[in-house]
Amino acid sequence: xxxxxxxxxxxxxxxxxxxxTLLVHLLRxxxxxxxxxxxxxxxxxxxxxxxxxxxxxxxxxMLAGQAAGSNVTTxxxxxxxxxxxxxxxxxRDNHGLQCGYCTPGMIMSAVDIVHRHSGKLDEETVRHELxxxxxxxxxxxxxxxxxxxxxxxxxxxxxxx
Amino acid sequence: xxxxxxxxxxxxADAAATFAKGAESKFLAGGQTLLPVMKQRLAAPSDVIDxxxxxEMIGIEVSGDTVTIKAATPHYDVAQSDAVKKAIPALxxxxxxxxDPAVRYRGTIGGSLANNDPAADYPAAVLALGAVxxxxxxxxxxxxFFKGLFSxxxxxxxxxxxxSFPVPAKAGYAKFPNPASRFALTGxxxxxxxxxxxxxxxxxxxQSGVMxxxxxxxxxxxxxxxxxxxxxxxxxxxxxxxxxxxADYRANLVKVMxxxxxxxxx
Numbered sequence: 129x130x131x132x133x134x135x136x137x138x139x140x141x142x143x144x145x146x147x148x149t150l151l152v153h154l155l156r157x158x159x160x161x162x163x164x165x166x167x168x169x170x171x172x173x174x175x176x177x178x179x180x181x182x183x184x185x186x187x188x189x190m191l192a193g194q195a196a197g198s199n200v201t202t203x204x205x206x207x208x209x210x211x212x213x214x215x216x217x218x219x220r221d222n223h224g225l226q227c228g229y230c231t232p233g234m235i236m237s238a239v240d241i242v243h244r245h246s247g248k249l250d251e252e253t254v255r256h257e258l259x260x261x262x263x264x265x266x267x268x269x270x271x272x273x274x275x276x277x278x279x280x281x282x283x284x285x286x287x288x289x
Numbered sequence: 290x291x292x293x294x295x296x297x298x299x300x301x302a303d304a305a306a307t308f309a310k311g312a313e314s315k316f317l318a319g320g321q322t323l324l325p326v327m328k329q330r331l332a333a334p335s336d337v338i339d340x341x342x343x344x345e346m347i348g349i350e351v352s353g354d355t356v357t358i359k360a361a362t363p364h365y366d367v368a369q370s371d372a373v374k375k376a377i378p379a380l381x382x383x384x385x386x387x388x389d390p391a392v393r394y395r396g397t398i399g400g401s402l403a404n405n406d407p408a409a410d411y412p413a414a415v416l417a418l419g420a421v422x423x424x425x426x427x428x429x430x431x432x433x434f435f436k437g438l439f440s441x442x443x444x445x446x447x448x449x450x451x452x453s454f455p456v457p458a459k460a461g462y463a464k465f466p467n468p469a470s471r472f473a474l475t476g477x478x479x480x481x482x483x484x485x486x487x488x489x490x491x492x493x494x495x496q497s498g499v500m501x502x503x504x505x506x507x508x509x510x511x512x513x514x515x516x517x518x519x520x521x522x523x524x525x526x527x528x529x530x531x532x533x534x535x536a537d538y539r540a541n542l543v544k545v546m547x548x549x550x551x552x553x554x555x
């Protein structure tokens with residue numbers, strides 16, 4: 129057992145876990161942040177993507193101890209109170225989900241994609257960059273539309289700040 | 290995953306000392322291979338020593354005709370590096386095509402080389418460019434480093450600290466990725482050194498891991514052009530055959546990826 133201290137969605141937390149604990153399990157089972165999902169558990173599907181120090185990573189392929197001292201953002205940390213993050217709003221408006229299982233990981237990866245390309249996104253880039261996230265419902269079409277829509281909204285939001 | 294003890298190393302010396310104390314220690318870099326293997330219970334190290342926060346093992350240096358990538362540098366940082374893009378664009382491109390974006394944020398060059406997966410990308414660049422693998426004990430030439438499937442010249446407890454690549458006159462990489470895993474079904478790295486030598490390495494193709502491809506090297510030495518490989522035949526003996534492709538299929542892929550790599554190199 130080790131004590132892992134980290135910041136999750138802006139809140140400092142300290143959790144006692146076995147050393148073999150994966151970050152996704154610390155989030156879901158110790159912190160009850162069940163928005164982060166375990167899909168394939170083999171780092172293919174991307175349902176478990178969270179941000180660690182600003183980078184979108186697969187939390188099923190990282191030990192909790194590796195995230196000690198880091199700043200972690202999960203899907204629960206994106207909205208500002210009742211106001212959805214522009215990416216969440218765009219997924220809703222564009223019907224970017226059906227069953228919703230992949231959605232938290234899709235959104236966390238998509239936010240990272242928009243940040244990395246600083247607004248300069250086209251459909252081909254979005255499709256290529258989403259290769260680490262698998263959706264079995266939508267055929268990706270509306271997800272890609274949502275990401276492009278959100279890229280525009282995030283640019284506007286950034287300009288307003 | 291079986292129980293294990295996690296240690297975060299603060300320096301290369303600390304990592305080596307901690308490794309020696311464990312009954313069956315393993316170094317953990319980005320963890321994009323070791324953790325899945327541990328989850329499948331195919332590896333059960335008593336202790337994992339995390340190298341990913343060792344500051345002296347992170348970073349990229351370009352000096353003169355050498356690009357040095359420190360071992361714990363993630364693929365994303367190599368792919369994004371303006372210095373690498375300028376000196377060896379094929380290397381930045383190779384890094385940008387490993388796995389997916391989330392994997393590239395965590396996976397490292399040192400981890401890739403130490404694991405020596407027969408379908409990993411970096412070994413092709415290291416062998417074709419004639420890079421030098423630097424460890425906490427010595428420098429190992431690319432020719433002497435790779436020892437077959439998942440096997441390297443590294444001794445127990447030896448840590449890759451950096452990889453130095455000589456800047457070539459021209460280089461290109463092309464891979465045919467497995468659409469699910471993004472590993473190379475076959476990938477070919479071609480390089481023309483500044484002294485005019487031609488070195489070509491293929492990954493994902495051979496039963497004994499990354500390999501030099503003599504027929505392509507000879508053809509490109511005579512004429513550095515994709516069309517120079519039209520008449521080249523790659524022997525299928527010793528090549529991998531699995532559900533993804535037969536040995537003959539891979540032999541043809543070596544040639545076709547070689548041509549694409551030459552075209553990419555210009």
